[in-house]
Amino acid sequence: MKQLLYAIIYHPFINRVVRNINKALMPLLPSGVRIPPSGTLTIGLKEGSFKFKTNQTNYTTQMVFWKGPYAMEYTAIFEQLIRHCTCFCDIGAHAGYYSLIAATVNPNIRVVSFEPASGPFHYLEENIRINHLEDRVHPYKVALSNANGTTEFLEATHHKYRYLEHNLLAISNLKEYKEGRTMKKVEVPVVTLDKFLHETGEPFPDIIKIDTEGTENLILAESKEVLDRKPIVICETLYDKIESELEEIMGARGYHFYNHVNGKLLQVKSIQRQKDDGVRDCFFVHPAREPLILPFVA
Known part of the structure; x- marks a missing residue:
């Protein structure tokens, strides 16, 4: 259910609407509320x-x-x-x-x-x-x-957004596992x-x-x-x-x-x-x- 909710919120069309509403309301919202x-x-x-x-x-x-x-x-x-x-x-x-x-x-x-x-x-x-x-x-x-x-290259996987085919975590590397992250060898x-x-x-x-x-x-x-x-x-x-x-x-x-x-x-x-x-x-x-x-x- 959570993955479905993420997929809806981050669908490009829906996300564009939601993030721009979020941005317009930014002065009224806590600093951590940033989609x-x-x-x-x-x-x-x-x-x-x-x-x-x-x-x-x-x-x-x-x-x-x-x-x-x-x-x-x-x-x-x-x-x-x-x-x-x-x-x-x-x-x-x-x-x-x-x-x-x-x-x-x-x-x-x-x-x-x-x-x-x-x-x-x-x-x-x-x-x-x-x-x-x-x-x-x-x-x-x-x-x-x-x-x-x-x-061997250590490629990061994203445990939160498991439905994504491609994630953009910027921690994949040739050298070391990142603490708290799941890395796969390719x-x-x-x-x-x-x-x-x-x-x-x-x-x-x-x-x-x-x-x-x-x-x-x-x-x-x-x-x-x-x-x-x-x-x-x-x-x-x-x-x-x-x-x-x-x-x-x-x-x-x-x-x-x-x-x-x-x-x-x-x-x-x-x-x-x-x-x-x-x-x-x-x-x-x-x-x-x-x-x-x-x-x-x-």
């Missing part, structure tokens, strides 16, 4: 808009619907920065939020999107299709790492970024976003030819995980570290921390590329 969106949203930016198909398990679209796109991580910086780039590698693309921003605001960019998890990849392909971006956004259902072949192709680009003929990127739940260091360590070209690397940096490894890899190549803090980029000597200060993303920027980020530096 997640399910269906197709139109996400408006300063530089254009795009359609985004989602369901209620997607944290990104919950944030964007209730607080607007510029409350989501570094969207404001990314929207401006991507206009000056020619090729964007979205590693851990999920349902394609940053891939679609890139293609929307920069009509000349080529986007290469990597997502090994089946649910997010389904939505990634759908979002490319409904925005008619097949010629510029190229999705690949492959995991990047420091090896080539196949490997076999996925794995490849280094250098090898992938050589084999497919995709261009080398001048900007990379990488969010792979704790394996970012493995990917970057074997992206030697890519890093030789000094792309800007936007990387998730979870507290007390792999900061020292990331710092060693990127520091050895002369990169500077800019933490994303309160909508600005704050240069730091080290991304290692004594306690969790809430920083979740670092922009690794080579001095050759620093002029591009100067407008965003605190």
Whole structure:
């Protein structure tokens, strides 16, 4: 019965009505009463808009619907920065939020999107299709790492919304089980970024976003030819995980570290921390590329 109720509330048509009523009544309701969106949203930016198909398990679209796109991580910086780039590698693309921003605001960019998890990849392909971006956004259902072949991938399942064929939990990964979550093992192709680009003929990127739940260091360590070209690397940096490894890899190549803090980029000597200060993303920027980020530096 509960699954049937969820299926009704989160049916795209019904959810659109209910969530917009919820939004209109927001000033009168407790802060915890926020119905997640399910269906197709139109996400408006300063530089254009795009359609985004989602369901209620997607944290990104919950944030964007209730607080607007510029409350989501570094969207404001990314929207401006991507206009000056020619090729964007979205590693851990999920349902394609940053891939679609890139293609929307920069009509000349080529986007290469990597997502090994089946649910997010389904939505990634759908979002490319409904925005008619097949010629510029190229999705690949492959995991990047420091090896080539196949490997076990831990894919998250959603115990609350069991009726869903595709969930959008953003915790699937190559590395570890997430406490309190059900994870299933699936076999996925794995490849280094250098090898992938050589084999497919995709261009080398001048900007990379990488969010792979704790394996970012493995990917970057074997992206030697890519890093030789000094792309800007936007990387998730979870507290007390792999900061020292990331710092060693990127520091050895002369990169500077800019933490994303309160909508600005704050240069730091080290991304290692004594306690969790809430920083979740670092922009690794080579001095050759620093002029591009100067407008965003605190």
